[in-house]
Amino acid sequence: MKVLGIESSCDETGIAVYDSDSGQIWQRLYSQVAKHREYGGVVPELASRDHVVKAAPMLGEILDEIGGIDAIDAIAYTRGPGLIGALMVGANLAHGLAWALDKPLLGVHHMEGHLLAPMLADEQPELPFVALLVSGGHTLLVDVRMLGDYRILGESLDDAVGEAFDKTAKLMDLPYPGGPELAALADSVTQSRFEFPRPMTKRPGLDFSFSGLKTAALNIVKQHAPLDDRLRAEIAFAFQQAVVDTLCIKCKRALEETGYRNLVVAGGVGANRRLRQVLDKLGQVQGTRIHFPALEYCTDNGAMIAYAGALRLLHGQVDDPACDVLARWSLETLPVIPA
Ligand code: KG4
Numbered sequence: 001m002k003v004l005g006i007e008s009s010c011d012e013t014g015i016a017v018y019d020s021d022s023g024q025i026w027q028r029l030y031s032q033v034a035k036h037r038e039y040g041g042v043v044p045e046l047a048s049r050d051h052v053v054k055a056a057p058m059l060g061e062i063l064d065e066i067g068g069i070d071a072i073d074a075i076a077y078t079r080g081p082g083l084i085g086a087l088m089v090g091a092n093l094a095h096g097l098a099w100a101l102d103k104p105l106l107g108v109h110h111m112e113g114h115l116l117a118p119m120l121a122d123e124q125p126e127l128p129f130v131a132l133l134v135s136g137g138h139t140l141l142v143d144v145r146m147l148g149d150y151r152i153l154g155e156s157l158d159d160a161v162g163e164a165f166d167k168t169a170k171l172m173d174l175p176y177p178g179g180p181e182l183a184a185l186a187d188s189v190t191q192s193r194f195e196f197p198r199p200m201t202k203r204p205g206l207d208f209s210f211s212g213l214k215t216a217a218l219n220i221v222k223q224h225a226p227l228d229d230r231l232r233a234e235i236a237f238a239f240q241q242a243v244v245d246t247l248c249i250k251c252k253r254a255l256e257e258t259g260y261r262n263l264v265v266a267g268g269v270g271a272n273r274r275l276r277q278v279l280d281k282l283g284q285v286q287g288t289r290i291h292f293p294a295l296e297y298c299t300d301n302g303a304m305i306a307y308a309g310a311l312r313l314l315h316g317q318v319d320d321p322a323c324d325v326l327a328r329w330s331l332e333t334l335p336v337i338p339a
């Protein structure tokens with residue numbers, strides 16, 4: 001089955017086709033980063049308009065590669081969570097195609113797309129597993145008993161981890177989106193004179209809080225202004241170290257509490273080199289298998305939506321054509337994907 005996947009929940013337009021028989025993927029990805037940079041963050045209305053401009057031509061290119069529109073068997077799109085106007089652009093394209101072609105249609109949960117992205121690699125994580133989902137909008141620890149059967153073990157009570165990276169980068173005058181910039185700066189040094197707290201690690205539980213780290217960074221920036229390059233790098237190093245340690249402590253706790261031996265890490269911050277290193281080490285010490293998506297599938301993309309959609313569409317799960325996009329949507333409400 002060839003499934004078209006359309007991702008438009010934020011500032012990336014992702015169009016992909018996943019062939020469930022061969023595993024082959026055709027994809028296009030367009031990032032609007034340059035458009036939003038001058039505003040220091042995503043401007044929702046500009047995001048929606050850019051999706052309108054880019055999505056159809058990108059789809060046309062992929063259809064040329066797969067031999068035309070008739071090669072598509074079903075259509076999946078990101079139904080939520082995300083920016084409502086941006087989601088509507090992808091949803092309208094998907095609904096229009098499904099209606100015109102008379103093909104099955106399914107709205108995919110964006111975070112399930114991230115969660116399943118490691119499975120685009122050959123290696124399939126063994127069930128059950130713990131998933132750490134770390135993106136610009138979410139920080140979630142999830143108990144994955146079966147695919148589609150999700151229980152939230154912990155989440156951020158304030159900023160998502162990617163958001164904390166981006167905000168901290170911004171207060172150090174790094175260009176948007178600051179996460180990868182801050183990470184590169186942190187990796188340019190091997191130590192720091194600063195030490196940030198590891199929030200909410202001293203008390204039991206699996207929730208997170210990252211807004212205090214941003215405030216800690218702000219205080220240091222104010223005390224030491226104007227910042228030179230070395231100071232900037234040391235603040236980035238201490239911040240990244242605190243985030244990575246905190247995530248690692250909570251992952252270890254979640255694995256101990258569930259007794260599971262597999263950890264899946266996904267979402268944009270899953271591209272962080274230091275996080276990958278530290279979690280790999282945890283895996284070696286604990287005898288846990290750690291699964292990451294390929295770097296190209298960490299941040300938003302159409303392939304993960306086509307893949308997640310295919311798993312459900314293959315079991316006959318389809319949507320009512322009248323269903324709406326959802327700015328907020330809990331993973332816990334999804335139906336199970338039969339084994
Ligand atoms: O999953 P994603 O592409 O979009 C959302 O669903 O939010 O994640 C984007 C987030 C941004 O906050 C970005 O700064 C962060 O992931 N990010 C990183 C890295 N690469 C992307 N944060 C830290 N280190 C990185 N290497």
Ligand code: ZN
Nearest residue numbers: 114135299300
């Ligand atoms: Zn995402």
